[in-house]
Amino acid sequence: MTFPAWVFRSNSTAFDLVQIDKKSYENADIPEDHVLIRVRAVSLNYRDLIGWKNLAGRKLDGRVPASDGAGEIVACGSAVRQWKAGDRVAGCFFQAWQTEPFDSIHHKKDLGGTLDGMLQEYVCLPESGVVNIPSHMSFEQGATLPCAALTAWYALRSRGGLRKDQTVLCLGTGGVSIFALQIASKMGAKVFITSKDHEKLAKAKELGGFETIHYLETPEWGKEILKRTQDRGVDHIVEVGGPGTLEKSMQCITAGGHIALIGVLTGFGASNTSLFPLLAKNVRLNGIYVGPRDQFIAMNAFMEETHFEPVIDRVFDMQHALQAFEYLASGKHFGKVVIRV
Ligand SMILES: NC(=O)c1ccc[n+]([C@@H]2O[C@H](COP(=O)([O-])OP(=O)(O)OC[C@H]3O[C@@H](n4cnc5c(N)ncnc54)[C@H](OP(=O)(O)O)[C@@H]3O)[C@@H](O)[C@H]2O)c1
Structure with missing residues (x-):
């Protein structure tokens, strides 16, 4: 057989x-x-x-x-x-x-x-x-659930300590970002999300997205987020872009905020971006690689309780x-x- x-x-x-x-x-x-x-x-x-x-x-x-x-x-x-x-x-x-x-x-x-x-x-x-x-x-x-959802959960909830009075930025509308959007909005946080597609941004809004930005039409999305947050920036960033997006993420992270370094959508290469803003703002930079089994179990309990789809x-x-x-x-x-x- x-x-x-x-x-x-x-x-x-x-x-x-x-x-x-x-x-x-x-x-x-x-x-x-x-x-x-x-x-x-x-x-x-x-x-x-x-x-x-x-x-x-x-x-x-x-x-x-x-x-x-x-x-x-x-x-x-x-x-x-x-x-x-x-x-x-x-x-x-x-x-x-x-x-x-x-x-x-x-x-x-x-x-x-x-x-x-x-x-x-x-x-x-x-x-x-x-x-x-x-x-x-x-x-x-x-x-x-095993990779994209657990990565978003581990980044925001376990390592990031996300609270309901905070703001989160998700980049694009792929697997990790949409799970991050759903988890954060179910916890009561306000989610900013970017995409190259207006229809996707409309769907993200229906899922609970608070602010949406078209990253091709607004290539300076880091500055745009600062503007929309009265220069404060966001508390957490689910950084799935890598070298091509990190500079703008550093621009719009709030002082004392948290960047979860997750992805390589813009490549594996080195970025010649200055990392100084991380120091100047006392930012927490967390490297994230999926997550452990006990967090998978904890996430599933949260999903059961919130009837997560x-x-x-x-x-x-x-x-x-x-x-x-x-x-x-x-x-x-x-x-x-x-x-x-
Ligand atoms: N470290 C970890 O544990 C871990 C776990 C899972 C994934 N990852 C990494 O995280 C990244 C995302 O993974 P995924 O599985 O969620 O990918 P995916 O589902 O394939 O998502 C791709 C989407 O990302 C968006 N995107 C592409 N380039 C972008 C850019 N320059 N700026 C903003 N958004 C961009 C696009 O969305 P729009 O069409 O909306 O623009 C695209 O459709 C990958 O690099 C992956 O390797 C890492």
């Missing part, structure tokens, strides 16, 4: 994505502390594009992509006590990072990177590498996974792109 999976296949400049058949698990193949999951949905992240285009030079040949997936447990190893067949779960991005502090050793066990990811029909994970998805969510919604732009079938990658690469999406397995 076999089951379908997608894998990266090496090519001279990037990776191809090809569908293969993998050998099915027998009960005897399940290690005693692992669970076997029938994957039902996977969501894509910008990271999957970085892998596909080989922008970070990782060795992904033959690796199954995608850190994010949800499904139901179909079998448990003999020593597993906390899970049973039928439980609805998602895999953790860092399979071994349970709680703070972070240790670089966790980079050796990341789904869709050093380990096979979720874009396959069955996956076998340690029992400590999965969490329950919120009970009101579908598998498609649950599959959006992740924003899914489009769902593709498993056989159209390649189109899902292409759609994400087009930058037309708002929120998350999902593949039904």
Whole structure:
């Protein structure tokens, strides 16, 4: 018996994505502390594009992509006590990072990177590498949580200490930014959000966005935010842009504010921007890499309590996974792109 999976296949400049058949698990193949999951949905992240285009030079040949997936447990190893067949779960991005502090050793066990990811029909994970998805969510919604949602939560809530009387700036309307917008506005904070598209800005407003800015029409958006905040600036910035946006983020962060350094949408290169504003304003700069499992559990409790609905732009079938990658690469999406397995 076999089951379908997608894998990266090496090519001279990037990776191809090809569908293969993998050998099915027998009960005897399940290690005693692992669970076997029938994957039902996977969501894509910008990271999957970085892998596909080989922008970070990782060795992904033959690796199954995608850190994010949800499904139901179909079998448990003999020593597993906390899970049973039928439980609805998602895999953790860092399979071994349970709680703070972070240790670089966790980079050796990341789904869709050093380990096979979720874009396959069955996956076998340690029992400590999965969490329950919120009970009101579908598998498609649950599959959006492990990377983008946890990153936004960990950045704002855990490391940022966001309070309801504060302001947050989100850059663009991709997965991390829309989760950050929803989390912050559910907590009562005021969210400023940028986009290159007026329709997306209108949708962001419907989701609770307080102020919106078209970053192509207003390239000096840092100054614009200062103007709209009477020169005070914002308390938190979800910095997903990197070298091409940091200068403006430093412009509009308030004195004593917090910048969560998360993304590389404008590239991995060095920026020749002066970092002096960070000192002058006593800014907290936090490097963020997803988050630990206990924060994933805490976030899911918050989502359960607030009846949180992740924003899914489009769902593709498993056989159209390649189109899902292409759609994400087009930058037309708002929120998350999902593949039904
Ligand atoms: N450190 C971590 O743990 C972590 C975790 C997740 C993601 N990331 C990183 O965070 C970034 C976002 O990831 P994602 O998965 O949310 O991406 P995504 O869903 O692919 O979001 C892409 C969107 O970002 C916006 N964008 C692109 N260039 C921009 C720019 N120069 N200024 C403002 N917005 C811009 C665009 O939105 P509009 O169409 O609205 O303009 C685009 O559609 C990526 O660099 C990713 O690698 C890091």
